[in-house]
Amino acid sequence: MPDSLHPRLEAWLRYADDLGLGPFYRDRVAATQQQMEIVGSIAAASAVSPAGPSSRAVSTPANEFRNFVSGDSMPPAKPAPAPIIVPPSGASLFEEKIENDSLERIRTDIGPACTRCKLHQGRTNIVFGVGNLKAELVFVGEGPGRDEDEQGEPFVGRAGKLLTQMIEAMGLQRSDVYICNVVKCRPPENRLPEKDEIETCSPYLLRQLEVIRPKVICCLGACSAQTLLNTTQGISRFRGEFFDFRGARLMATYHPAYLLRNPNAKGDVWKDLQKIMALLGLQAPKKK
Ligand code: URA
Helix, strand or coil, rough: CCHHHHHHHHHHHHHHCCCCCCCCCHHHHCHHHHEEEEEEEEEEHHHHCCCCCCCCCCCCCCCHHHHHHHCCCCCCCCCCCCCEEECCCCCCCCCCCCCCCCCHHHHHHHHCCCCCCCHHHCCCCCCCCCEHHHHCEEEECCCCCCCHHHHCCCCCHHHHHHHHHHHHCCCHHHHCEEEECCCCCCHHHHHHCCHHHHHHHHHHHHHHHHHHCCCCEEEHHHHHHHHHHCCCCCCCHHCCCCCEECCEEEEEEHHHHHHHHHHHHHHHHHHHHHHHHHHHHCCCCCCC
């Protein structure tokens, strides 16, 4: 296949993943079926349904994100929950606990010039993470893009601006939450992080989550959700449901970059964020 087709094919596959249609070939699979165990349906096994605000988009939005959402007629129908595959209890990507761990120590362990995986070759800055060290809510993306690589901060590009709007629609500021990614270095051409890169870098993400100990982890997009839940299922099968994750509640929702390409999905994401707000006792700000 000509090189020029790779980014387009990758983008198409990512789109299909977002819709829950993939994976289409085995290399994109993060773990083999044999390593996994079906433990029941998403809803039955670990989902909670907090008595949250109405799932209809609000009619008086307080900011651009909610303005946009309220413009939607009907959000797309969600497929019925399907069984999710999660690792057998006790198994995890990160088995050992580090005594007195801290974000600074994790940053030091990664080092200023990490070469553990091939992503270092095209990187300008390692994008560690940013925000409140005691955040109740952590957002986990996939990996830095061009703007993030240049600035050394996650979610500062177009998708990042949308994430900021989403956070503010929840009645929070960026500085209230913590934001990080599965991989800390930019994949070339914004391709999906590969299995070996995720395996190399995700232990640092797990340590970050262990140190911050948020109440809620919100996975943005399939990559972070599939990594933390150790599943290959498409995100549309389980987005919007809560899972137990090491003492936290974990929910996956669509990635802001996906929303930029598919604005109709913003209604679904707003519903997901409202469930998180209900769990954290947050109120949407009044319209100014
Ligand atoms: N997309 C991500 O997943 N993470 C970023 O930091 C920016 C864009």
